[in-house]
Amino acid sequence: xxxxxxxxxxxxxxxxxxxxxxxxxxxxxxxxxxxxxxxxxxxxxxxxxxxxxxxxxxxxxxxxxxxxxxxxxxxxxxxxxxxxxxxxxxxxxxxxxxxxxxxxxxxxxxxxxxxxxxxxxxxxxxxxxxxxxxxxxxxxxxxxxxxxxxxxxxxxxxxxxxxxxxxxxxxxxxxxxxxxxxxxxxxxxxxxxxxxxxxxxxxxxxxxxxxxxxxxxxxxxxxxxxxxxxxxxxxxxxxxxxxxxxxxxxxxxxxxxxxxxxxxxxxxxxxxxxxxxxxxxxxxxxxxxxxxxxxxxxxxxxxxxxxxxxxxxxxxxxxxxxxxxxxxxxxxxxxxxxxxxxxxxxxxxxxxxxxxxxxxxxxxxxxxxxxxxxxx
Ligand SMILES: NC(=O)c1ccc[n+]([C@@H]2O[C@H](COP(=O)([O-])OP(=O)(O)OC[C@H]3O[C@@H](n4cnc5c(N)ncnc54)[C@H](O)[C@@H]3O)[C@@H](O)[C@H]2O)c1
Ligand SMILES: [Zn+2]
Numbered sequence: 001x002x003x004x005x006x007x008x009x010x011x012x013x014x015x016x017x018x019x020x021x022x023x024x025x026x027x028x029x030x031x032x033x034x035x036x037x038x039x040x041x042x043x044x045x046x047x048x049x050x051x052x053x054x055x056x057x058x059x060x061x062x063x064x065x066x067x068x069x070x071x072x073x074x075x076x077x078x079x080x081x082x083x084x085x086x087x088x089x090x091x092x093x094x095x096x097x098x099x100x101x102x103x104x105x106x107x108x109x110x111x112x113x114x115x116x117x118x119x120x121x122x123x124x125x126x127x128x129x130x131x132x133x134x135x136x137x138x139x140x141x142x143x144x145x146x147x148x149x150x151x152x153x154x155x156x157x158x159x160x161x162x163x164x165x166x167x168x169x170x171x172x173x174x175x176x177x178x179x180x181x182x183x184x185x186x187x188x189x190x191x192x193x194x195x196x197x198x199x200x201x202x203x204x205x206x207x208x209x210x211x212x213x214x215x216x217x218x219x220x221x222x223x224x225x226x227x228x229x230x231x232x233x234x235x236x237x238x239x240x241x242x243x244x245x246x247x248x249x250x251x252x253x254x255x256x257x258x259x260x261x262x263x264x265x266x267x268x269x270x271x272x273x274x275x276x277x278x279x280x281x282x283x284x285x286x287x288x289x290x291x292x293x294x295x296x297x298x299x300x301x302x303x304x305x306x307x308x309x310x311x312x313x314x315x316x317x318x319x320x321x322x323x324x325x326x327x328x329x330x331x332x333x334x335x336x337x338x339x340x341x342x343x344x345x346x347x348x349x350x351x352x353x354x355x356x357x358x359x360x361x362x363x364x365x366x367x368x369x370x371x372x373x374x375x376x
Contacts, residue, residue: 008026010025011024012231012232012235014149016168016239021168021172022171023147023172023174023231023235024036025227025231026175026176027224028175029174029175030136030175030178034065034067034068034070036171036173037069037071037107037171041107044105045072045074045100045103046071046073046102047075047096047097047102048062048063048066048073048076048111049093049097049108049109049110049111049112049116050075050076050077050111051078051079051081051084051113052077054080054116055077058111062111062136073109076096076097078119080115082267084115084116084119085153085154085155085161086154087154089119090122093123094126097131098128102127102131103131104128105132106131107133107134107170108123110124110136110147111136111138113137113138113141113146114137114142114145116142117137117142117146117147118151118154118161119154121133121135121151124152125152125164125167126165132170133170134169134171134173135148135171135172135173136172137172137174137178138178138179139179139186140186140189140191140194141189141193142190143179143190143227144193144194147174148172148231148234149234149242150167150238151164152164152167153165159263159334160259176224176227177219179219186272188274188275188311189274189275189278191217191274192274192277192278195209195278195305196253197230197233199253199285199302199348199351199352199354200251200253200352200354201352201353202233203350203351203352206352209305210305234251246356249344249356250346250354250355253280253281253284253348253354254283255277255280256346257283258278259331260328260331261276261280261315261318263334264328265318274311275311275312275318278312278313279312279313279314281302281306282303282313283314284345285298287345288349290368291347293349294349298350302351315372315373324373325366325370329366332365343360344356344357345360345365
């Protein structure tokens, strides 16, 4: 193992002036949560928002840590799954947080994956016109992506994440040991977002992943290192472009294709978000090669790594029947990253060199996708 790997917690600062905060990453950090919150907001009460799965596995440890620092904490438990990002659940969580007398100066704690982070973060954004909150992400996806950056949302009948707010947390505590209880398929799906950071802006990290991914899956210090690299990359991008007017769009690598595939499969167990992103990144690299932006051997290398870890490296690997070309292009046209009718694509000039392209011709994409779907 390389010398720079560390076992003490890593701290990444998200620099946003008065809204700056730390992301702390390390194994066993939940035990230190009480002391960290007492230091962050002395005397604050807390409401822990979590889902049933995470409550069963990790809530006791969190409550014990808070009790150890004499922090009074209530719990709000919702059913697991994307369904929690809905108006009815949002309303219930708001009312329970208010009933628990969480006031300005107190804390909402989002304990769980991206669903809980998005839901509890949005609750914190609006209850009493804004409460402070802390993210304690328990999925790999949440630790490397959704817990950092302050995007919060629930879903509309018209689409995912259409009702939300930018609301930065006051602290993110990523305990990498919490990932030990995560189902293997969820871990692998989250790993797609780890690969994304290499593919979009860090070729050396991508090479390191090719050599070390097994260690990350096993849970050694390589896991903490990988998560810290991703958080550092996300923090830098968010600091440059908090509200996604420019650079932050790079984080959508694989997501325009990916969201269409997710929507086409009904946001179901059939295709997890990270799996859709993997297939989407494979498409983005292949499409970039097709446009002569990078050598096809380079695109093949990106795709090979996704396939090696067991992620779908293209739509042809998604189980079951796929939608028609018309339906897929329709779904892409509804993507919320659309500005005045033109979908934005993140393309690549190489591994580690992604860029935002808003001038991609819809007909080219359609022809390319048509070929990919026909090859199944
Ligand atoms: N805000 C952002 O910037 C952002 C970025 C990416 C994704 N997201 C959102 O994140 C959501 C997906 O997040 P996710 O993949 O973490 O899904 P999730 O929150 O649904 O978690 C996946 C599953 O794992 C379970 N789980 C969580 N932690 C566990 C643990 N430690 N052990 C065992 N089981 C555990 C959950 O109960 C759930 O069943 C989507 O709604 C997506 O829109 C938001
Ligand atoms: Zn994603």
